[in-house]
Each structure stands twice: as C-alpha cells, then as structure tokens.
Amino acid sequence: MESFEIFVVARALHVIGVVVWIGGVAFVTTVLIPSLKKVANTDDRLALFEQLEGKFSLQAKVSTLLTGVTGYYMLEVMNAWGRYQYLSFWWMHLMTFVWAVFTLVLFVLEPLVLHRWFAQRATENSDSAFTWLHRMHIVLLTLSCIAIVGAMAGAHGL
C-alpha cells in the first residue's frame, strides 16, 4: 500500500473509532442512564448499570485506543505537532483533551477508584449518585460533540 493510502485508511479508522466510542457515550447518556433513573428498586438499578456499562467498557477501551493510535499516526505523517502552539487549532486541543479524559477514566480511575466509589455512593443515595453520573456523561458528551464539529470543520478547510 502507498503511504498516502495508509494515511487515508488511518483517517477512516480514526472516524470509525470516534463513531463507535462517542456513539456509545451518546446512548449511555441519552437512553441508558435516564431509563435506569426510572428503575424503582435501587439495588436492581446499580446491578443493571454495572452489567450494561461493564459490557460497553471493553468496546470503549478498544475504540479509544484505535482513535488515539490513528490520531497520533496522522499527526506524525502530517508533521502537524506545531498546531498545538496555535489557538486557532483549538479543536486539536479539545480532541486531545477529550481523549485524555476518557483514557484516564477508562484505564486508570474506573478500575482503581471510581467503580468502588460509585457503588458505595449509589448504595447510600442512589438518586443523587445517578444524577451526578448523568451530569458527568452530559458534560463529556457535549465536549465530544464540540470536538467533532470543530475537527470536521477544521480538517476540511474552515
């Protein structure tokens, strides 16, 4: 394969990574958590959440890795590291920031502290724990959507 073709494939894989990952976050934020908040039995609510979000966790890890590796490859090939020095490339900063937050949460915070901490909080006061969880997801989904709009516009000439 020519190096230009590899670059195009990397860009396509980058977008597939984003679609699977942020699409999953959108589902969890707009469908799963609001539905769980309506489950009256709070033990069932926590168990269901752990079962369903646990299943999404591997998918999120793989797609985050794919997005990061292909993004890094594109930056390297385009020799575009200098973009981080300019505010006009704010979407590059935002993309990288969103990636870093999810990577930290998925690979470090969730397995080490968040999982146990949330389960305890949800056992003590389920409604407030799920409201907090929902808010965090809304913030991350909003930032991700702004990054996507900015990156699409920025990469295609705006």
Ligand code: HEM
């Ligand atoms: C370490 C993390 C990341 C790096 C290094 C990275 C890097 C890049 C690079 C170099 C491009 C090509 C820009 C151009 O053609 O001018 C790009 C495009 C793009 N990125 Fe990222 N990215 C990362 C994470 C993300 C995340 C988290 C998202 C979504 C929330 C995202 C969404 C996009 C989109 C939508 C495009 C435009 C694709 C196109 O139509 O060409 N990226 N990224």
